[in-house]
Amino acid sequence: NAGVTQTPKFRILKIGQSMTLQCAQDMNHNYMYWYRQDPGMGLKLIYYSVGAGITDKGEVPNGYNVSRSTTEDFPLRLELAAPSQTSVYFCASSWVAGGLFEQYFGPGTRLTVT
Amino acid sequence: GQQVMQIPQYQHVQEGEDFTTYCNSSTTLSNIQWYKQRPGGHPVFLIQLVKSGEVKKQKRLTFQFGEAKKNSSLHITATQTTDVGTYFCAGPKEAAGNKLTFGGGTRVLVKP
Numbered sequence: 001n002a003g004v005t006q007t008p009k010f011r012i013l014k015i016g017q018s019m020t021l022q023c024a025q026d027m028n029h030n031y032m033y034w035y036r037q038d039p040g041m042g043l044k045l046i047y048y049s050v051g052a053g054i055t056d057k058g059e060v061p062n063g064y065n066v067s068r069s070t071t072e073d074f075p076l077r078l079e080l081a082a083p084s085q086t087s088v089y090f091c092a093s094s095w096v097a098g099g100l101f102e103q104y105f106g107p108g109t110r111l112t113v114t
Numbered sequence: 115g116q117q118v119m120q121i122p123q124y125q126h127v128q129e130g131e132d133f134t135t136y137c138n139s140s141t142t143l144s145n146i147q148w149y150k151q152r153p154g155g156h157p158v159f160l161i162q163l164v165k166s167g168e169v170k171k172q173k174r175l176t177f178q179f180g181e182a183k184k185n186s187s188l189h190i191t192a193t194q195t196t197d198v199g200t201y202f203c204a205g206p207k208e209a210a211g212n213k214l215t216f217g218g219g220t221r222v223l224v225k226p
Contacts, residue, residue: 031212042202042216043157058213090156094212099164101145101212105156 001026004106006091012112013081021076021109023091031094032074033103034058034066036087043090049074050096081113116141116207120217127193128225135220137186137203144206146179146186147214152199160201188220195224 007022025032030051035043035058045058049068063085065077074093078085088110092103117140127133137146145164149157161170163179163186170177174197176189186203200221204214 033213035216040221042218043204044216045213048213092157096212099145100162101147101206102159102162103147103149103157103212103214105158108156 003027004091004093004104006089006106006109008109009107010110012114013078015081015083015113017081018077018079019081021078021089021091021111023074023076023106024072025074025091025093025104026072027093027095027104028071029093029095029104030071031096032068033092033094034064034074034076035090035092036060036085037090037108038087046076046089078111083113085111086113087111116205116215118203118205118215118217120201120203120220122220123218125220125222126225127190127197127222129193129195131193132189132191133193133222134187134189135201135222137188137217139184139205139215141205142183144183146183147204148177148186148188149202149204149216150199151202151219155199157202190222193222193224195226197222198224 004025033048034046047066049055091106094103148160151157168179174191200219202219204216207213
């Protein structure tokens with residue numbers, strides 16, 4: 001199993017550009033999440049999904065959009081990039097059932113907006 | 115809203131010494147999870163505690179969940195250079211869900 005994969009690893013965007021961060025998992029997990037981690041800080045939840053076709057906002061959703069058309073994929077769309085979106089973005093997945101809620105994280109995408 | 119605080123923010127430890135990091139939630143938690151993130155890496159799940167007063171050990175790491183289920187601690191004995199990284203605690207926003215609120219983390223630096 002590859003686990004959780006993310007592409008690209010690094011990206012530099014100009015202000016106002018758009019891009020999609022890709023995330024895929026091969027563990028058949030029902031829940032998927034997008035977090036951002038600013039330098040020296042903890043993780044903040046952007047969006048999450050409890051299954052294909054179902055998404056909901058986290059703490060910091062403004063400036064982002066998501067979709068979940070399949071169990072495996074959960075792309076994050078940035079529209080009109082701003083310097084405040086410079087961060088490391090982590091995708092994660094988990095199987096929420098039976099009391100154990102371990103989240104598996106991808107390697108991250110380091111995004112710089114200039 | 116729910117807040118999860120961790121202290122200390124930074125921990126400089128001499129190799130071989132013990133230390134403890136603490137996690138406090140503003141609300142009662144159904145469970146608490148701990149993750150470790152190595153420098154430049156991604157968070158990796160360490161453990162989940164569910165029961166009031168629960169204590170779990172993983173080799174030199176001891177995790178404890180408070181009686182009121184609002185706080186937790188991680189104690190590391192005989193610190194090694196492999197313990198370098200940031201340790202995060204996280205608790206779910208709702209009792210039955212897995213939308214986690216992460217603490218700010220404790221960054222551990224080990225002096226050889």
